[in-house]
Amino acid sequence: MASPPPAAPFALLLLLLVALAAAQLPAPRGSQVENPDDASLRKVFEQWNLTLPENPCGNPVFEPFPANASIDIRCNCSDLNASVGCRVTHLNVTGYRNVTFIPERLFNLTELVSLDLSNNGLSGSISPNIANLTKLELWHLNNNQLNGNIPNESSRLRNLQSLWMFDNNIDGPVPEFIANFTNLKDLRIYGMKLQGPIPNKFSNLTNLTHLMIGDLGGDDRSSNFTGVWENLSVLSMRNCGLTGEFRSPIWPNLTYLDLRSNNLSGPIEQVFRYSRTLQYLYAGENNFSGSLPPQMPPSLLALDVTYNPLLNGGLPKNSSNTMINYIGTSIAANESNHSEVFSLLNCLNMKDMKECNRKDFTNPGHFAVNCGGKEFTFSDQQTVFNDDSTDLGAARFHVNTINSWVVSHVGADPFSNSTGIVSTNKNIPGTDMADLYKTARTSTGSLWYYVVGLASGTYKIELFFAEIVIESESGRRLFNIDIQDRNIRTDFNIFDAAGGFNKATNVTHVANVTDSVLKIHLYWNGRGTCCVPRNGTYGPLVSAIRVFPYTEAQASPPPAVHTSRRNEKRRGVVAGIVALSIAAVVVSSSVVYLWWKWVSLVKHPKA
Template identity: 60%
Template sequence: MAPSPPAPLLLLLLALTGLAVAVAQFPFPPPQQPTTNASDADALRAVFRRWGLENGTTVASEDPCRKRVWFPSFATNASIDCSCDGSTGQCRITHLNVTGYLNLTEIPPALFNLTELVSLDLSSNNLTGPIPPEIANLSKLETWHFNNNQLDGSFPNEASHLTGLQSLWMFDNYIEGTLPEFIANFTNLTDLRIYGMKLQGPIPNNFSNLINLETLMLGDLDGGNSTLEFIASWANLSTLSLRKCGISGQLPNVLPNLPNLKYLDLGSNNLSGPIEPLLSYRSSGQLYISGNNFSGNLPSEMVQSSRPLDVSYNPFLNGSLPNNPAGQKWSINYIGTSIDASRTINSENLTLLNCLNMKECNYNNLITSFSVNCGGKQMTYPDSSSNMFYDDTSELGAVGFHVNTDRQWVVSQVGSDPLSDSPGIVNTTQVIPGIDMPELYQTARTSRSDLWYYVVGLSKGRYTVQLFFAEIVIQRELNNGPGRRSFNIDIQDQNIRTDFDISKEAGGLGRPTNITHEVTIENSVLKIHLYWNGRGTRRIPYEGAYGPLVSAIRVFPPENPINSPPPAQPEPVPQDNNNKDNKRRGVVAGIAALCIAAAVISSSVVYLWWKWVSLVKHPNSW
């Protein structure tokens, strides 16, 4: 017989069994999910109500940190992120992204009650007015993007409290005043982008304190007196763009050590002297120094097949290009310099380039008209052999130019976007309405920065320059979204359009529009310059390049214009046959009524005349 378990053990087993039964009958409540802090929830709801983003009763009825995403799409985004504390059962809103809503025109005061925000992205909306000083309440911000809006006024001093910022994007607004010096105290910054506004220089020298920078893009600073003294030995810097910053003087003999630099843009400043100090950046991926006054020889070591190099419009820069390696092509633009290219291009091409520099330009084959299908194949307008649009399909790369000797024209392109690649030639299959020659608008040449077209050998006289445009890059689903192209147009170094927006001018995306301008040609060369001005969409919601775009160009004497391509005649509005018949019956009935009325009146007149005669002859008969 097996021994019985000890009494204490038996009692313990019975107790455990009873406890299990009790737990089964009365289970513990599940752990409670954290909820959004009441103050944060109220602030977010107030902001969304002011912006019209309630989405019915969703914002009011749902816990924000449990929902987190509203209206996600390619063009628009409204979302939050939260940090939750299990011990307190509360979540705080730490990230707010509201981008791509053109109906947003104000910054609600309740926004600044979200004091735990670490990231605030309000880019690509239509916000107006100044930045409120209450921005100081968001002292924990690390990312602050408010680019591509309509904000104005000065940058508030209260923003100096945001010393934890790591990413600051404030481009494409109307903010004015001096470039804030207190930004130098944001020593945690890794990404700083300030351009396309109304700010004044100079660049403060204490910007050298920004030792953690990886991307620095400054541009479009009015005024001068900036130097390169603020550049420090930034070990992590990979992108340095200082386009149109009013920088003058010569390059220092010893530039700071920038071991990871991949992109350098010093374009459109007033730098002078030799460029040898830039040899320390030989390994950089892209180098742009156009529009300065550099002089001396171009070091052959700077010309590398693997690196785009733009030295154009430095008229005093000379020297010669090295011999091309077999099967390789230099990615270089040297138009507007004194560089000797006779060893690398043929004499006819060199003649045209010399014409652009206004030297040795004795061109005999004078012309009086010109047309080019920008980015497209050669085309002839129907029934008009004299209206030829020439082929313009040469790939120019990041920088480069193409000389069309037969047709006496040159196209030059400079790409200056370090953050994205965009093709130089674009096309679409969508139907372009309202014109007889839609194929002309289905291709275009575009650029990340600058496009030049030169027509060489024009006879002296007055000409009409006609430019053709259609927005075929920004997607149609963004017709009511934030996608916006903005660029300037100069003809013969005279600005004719600022902040030119194709879709706005045409009344929508994928619609054609033309602009014309009258010029007088004295030196046989026509120069057309289309260039990005620091404004327009660059991110919707990811990086994109929206510089200048043009579909076609025509040049012709104004006294003998060819309206090409002429606008299509509007189709006649179809008429309802029943309405036509009714109108015809009405006309017939009206004529018949007039005839009857005329007969009645005539009869009445005859009758009265007869009665009057009778009365005269027989007065006693009445």
């Protein structure tokens, strides 16, 4: 009789089958499964010097965020089993100025669909390993200090729906491969060092709802890149070097169109045909010609045609329903305007600016205005800052016929109802004119102040600033300042100049007036944060302006304002020198006294 087979091989086979079956079963709920993204994510946070919770994919609780900063991590755990753990799909870290680079380990998170690293302190170039993140749908790197080109490897990100790259130092041409991102809905690239032209193939981006491109260098170019963007609601092409006539298909859902600071030409009426839903139209600083249409579209809320020298004719019959700014054109004011207003505006239109007759005005050469505030009299009783509290909306100007000056404003944030006048109740240290800095006029576009009727000569202009809106270092307000059409500040930052928030700082400049008009221009250049502490917080802010004839300004300088940390250090140095001087006097006196006592004892010893 044959002996039975040994049991050991059967037992081993049975164990192997059990192990294979167990490998196919889902992991028990609550069991620990190794997360393939965990090590990379922890290394990234370690390099950023940020604390990552123990379980970042399970409703993580982070340490309290700084003001206007946030961290959001989301994961996909639906395929959880013994071999694959939760995968990170959303990594949004914003508002951390100490986050200064993008660690290479971040590009191991290949399941990411959302990567938002906006408003940090990132510098350096974008790694070509961005090509690993092919599932990205949202990629935001705006408001950083990144440089170099947008790498060609980015062309692999064909699932992108939202790409924000504005306010960086990125240069090179506008990448043509962006035209292949046919899922793209929201594209914002401005405030950088990119070179035009905008590729013609951008017309392929038929899913766009928001397109904001601006501040392009290079030669002028046409607008042939526009396409049949039926879903487009916001189109901004400010300062793109566009030239020739602006032609495009009709966009049925367009509400906001910004064409400022280009070299576009042709009849202005043709611009109105592109949308029947248009609410804001900014066409200033171009070469449009002809006259405005006899009737404004009923949907239009604001119209800017400033500094189009070939525009003429009158205002539309229903212009009272629309905010209109037409300074710097040859458009005639309505007959209902007071003759003094009409005469003063003629000094600012492109045809008559150099022919302005100073005898029509009585401007003594002293000018002061409390920007955004009521009339303010300084304690010396000699300087009266005029009232400047008129609401200018999205495109208006105000004429002060008594003192012959004009304030002009254009600009509206397409995503918020940003206010043009701001105020604070907080203390403004370092100045004896604190109340003057507690109100300000601000703009998301451009502010002009004109002083009309000045005698030819040299004047000293003093601009007063205090950052009373942004109170977090995660926010940066940057803007340019021109006086008499010459730039005196680029990327001016009130916080840096004053040494903090709610602190006073002044900018002074000397300029010549030869045609009786002094022009001060403060304007946004696409730089700085957009949304700290809220949407629409960007562009110029000014508290007051004062102008003196230069010789008088030298003889009677305005009250000093302590404007920076440098002044504080200077005061500390002076105080230290005084203290050392006093100490030296005390020591010297003590030495003399002791010497005198010693001599007395030697010459007259006690008996």
